[in-house]
Amino acid sequence: MKKHPNALVTGGAGGIGSAVCRILHEKGYRVFVMDVATAEGQALAAGLTGENGKSAAVFVYADLADLQSLHQTATQLTEQYGPFEVLVNNAAIDTMGPLETTTIEEYLLTQRINAESAYILSRSVAPGMKAIGGGQIVSILSIILSGGWENRAPYAMSKGALLGMTRSLARELGPDSIRVNAVSPGAIPTAMERKFWKDDRSELDAAILAKQSLKFRAAPEDVANAVWFLISPESRFITGHELHVNGGWYMG
């Protein structure tokens, strides 16, 4: 393996994404923080310093809704820095609303950002992974696939699409030593959760803890550690798997 293998993390500036970027950096990867949140992404990348104190990470502005540009961006990065060893499809928008009032545009955008971008990026990085003898693709799904919540169909559909992609690509790319897995988080305190409480999050915490078997709130690092396990050689015989990280909220 290269001294600093390349890892691309979408939504890398967000709550879970930044924890994934940090652990990959710790493990010696050159991390590409891909996001639309420029200030947060640049600050994160600048803080992930290398041996000489300079940043060992690269912020990449990319709007995942623009699939053509996304492919071009991933191709350019590969030409400039070499193939990606790791792709983490983490970014998502959390669309909420009843069936009849959610607009077609909102529905389509959710599929594009949450699921189709992951397919496009997998397609963009797979040739490089094949050329270097393997790689890992991990996508972030959601507990929503296990439970079923009202007013969340577009979001749930996008995560279901990612699960289908995970299993199908695991089968297709396994012979090239590319493992494809997924992590399904439960409730993780990040910006995504912020809309569920107003001034005081204690009610939300209590409701979540009542559902969980483990009686503490998770941290983004709990998800990042699971992602790292699926990237690491310790999981070398695992592919096409959905790893639940939900404190025992849903099992099975």
Ligand SMILES: NC(=O)c1ccc[n+]([C@@H]2O[C@H](COP(=O)([O-])OP(=O)(O)OC[C@H]3O[C@@H](n4cnc5c(N)ncnc54)[C@H](O)[C@@H]3O)[C@@H](O)[C@H]2O)c1
């Ligand atoms: N937080 C939770 O409780 C929870 C639960 C289940 C699943 N998840 C999943 O975890 C993943 C990370 O979520 P999070 O909680 O860290 O959310 P977050 O909102 O903190 O991070 C999401 C990141 O995605 C980026 N993003 C959004 N749209 C983008 C676009 N068009 N192009 C590029 N980047 C874009 C955002 O700027 C943000 O940095 C998501 O896939 C989410 O569905 C989160």
